[in-house]
Amino acid sequence: MAPPITARFGKFRVLLGNSASPIVYAAPCGFTSKSLTLSKSLSEVSLPDCDEPDAPIVLGRDVESISAAVSGEGVLAASAVTTWLDAYESTDSVPVKVEIEFSTGIVTWTGNMHIESLEIGAEQGGRVTLNVSMQSDGALVRTDTFVP
Numbered sequence: 001m002a003p004p005i006t007a008r009f010g011k012f013r014v015l016l017g018n019s020a021s022p023i024v025y026a027a028p029c030g031f032t033s034k035s036l037t038l039s040k041s042l043s044e045v046s047l048p049d050c051d052e053p054d055a056p057i058v059l060g061r062d063v064e065s066i067s068a069a070v071s072g073e074g075v076l077a078a079s080a081v082t083t084w085l086d087a088y089e090s091t092d093s094v095p096v097k098v099e100i101e102f103s104t105g106i107v108t109w110t111g112n113m114h115i116e117s118l119e120i121g122a123e124q125g126g127r128v129t130l131n132v133s134m135q136s137d138g139a140l141v142r143t144d145t146f147v148p
Helices: 078-089
Strands: 012-017 031-047 058-075 094-102 105-121 129-136 141-144
Touching: 012 031, 058 105, 078 105, 078 129
Parallel strands: none
Antiparallel strands: 012 094, 031 058, 058 129, 094 105, 105 129, 105 141
16 A cells, blocks of 8 residues: 655645736745635525435535635744735735645645734743634635646
């Protein structure tokens, strides 16, 4: 049995884009944990069995909407302070790119997201930390560049 091909922490990148044309993406420093959540909002409909009216009704589900969220936490790096604050203070969504690089290729999601929340904190004897939550604004487009 062959082991699975996996990606290390540093190969999972959350990058914010600027307003240049073309957009230039960079990963703000400081995350020690990060995640991408892809979700669907579903509606349910009861589907009766027309041949067996007393049979249990099954549920059918239809997609109402899709959404993506990115969260991350870590230390607040001086080099990233203005990047995060500018993105949060913007009333417009910001360009975001999320990449996962494997030895066999890269999967990338690109789109716009709003910085939903920034939590900056610290504890006595520790460092200043940052927790970030981003929500999609429109679709994230996925591209795969896997080598066969």
